[in-house]
Amino acid sequence: MASTAQQAGYLLVNELFGPTFQGEGPSCGQRAAFVRLADCNLACTWCDSRHSWDWRRHDQAAETRRLTVESTATQLLALGTELVVITGGEPLLQAEAITDLAAMLRAAGRRIEVETNGTIPPPPELTDLVGQFNVSPKLRNAGLGSRPIDAAALTAFAANGKAVFKFVVCGADDAAQIAALQDAYGLHPVWVMPQATSADEVIAGMRQLADTALEHGWNLTGRLHILLWGDQRGR
Structure with missing residues (x-):
């Protein structure tokens, strides 16, 4: 869970990797570099990146590095991709530092996506720099x-014009929850994705979701990295 003590000029990093492909959502298939930040303010049971926050199961000292923002930017730029994705964990726990990181990346001509669970409103300075927030509100x-x-965070994301909303679907009753949140907060566009950690599960889940997505006017995404490399870290 969340334990990040922010230190000016530094990021608590879990892993940094690429070049690879963005595996989900509207940028799926685009070449990208990723920095996964450590710690999270939630503890989802199906989380596929528990190594970034679950310090009861994973060794925090082995899984985290405190890097300067400048060093992080230098390593990401060296990977040579136009798109840089800041993910977690929950990146907005380190909002001040990722704002500084985004400024360096933008100055070097990079396009930036931030992946977030949608519980922390983004500061305006970060919003100005980010090309897209991939917001994934959690269902039951x-x-x-x-x-x-x-409510305040979702309202802020819905209003900033840079957010897409991606929901992980596990069962038939999830659609009603998504529709209710969409109506309550004006969430648009909506993407739905099956909870899956194998290629077979991704394909089967997408087939099950397809008609529901079409019926509700939602977009459907798979998990390209799972289809290509399975549940392998750093891809």
Whole structure:
């Protein structure tokens, strides 16, 4: 869970990798470099990156590095991709530092996406620099009890014009929850994706979701990295 103590000029990094492909959402298939930041303010039961925050199961010292923002930017730029994705964990726990990182990346001509669970409003300075927020509000299927929905954060994302909303779907009743959130907060565009960690599960899940997505006017995404490399870290 969240334990990041922000230090000016530094990021708590879990892993940095690429070049690879963005595996989900509207930028799926585009070449990208990724920096995965450590710590999260949620604890989803199906999370596929528990190594970035679950310090009961993973060794925090082995899984984290405190890097300067400048060093992080230099390493990402060296990977030579137009798109840089800042993910987690929950990146907005380190909002001040990722704003500085985004400024360096933008100055070098990079396009930036931030992947977030949508519970922390982004600062205006970061919003100005980011090309796209990939916001993934959590449904009851995440096993968090009452849905961890932050009304102010979702409203801010919906209003900034740079957010897409991606929902992980596990079962038939998830569609009603997504539709209710869409209506309540004006979420658009909406992408839906099956919860899956193998190629067979991705394909089967997309087939099950296809008609529901079409019926509701939603976009459908798979998980390209899973189809290509399975549940392999750093791809």
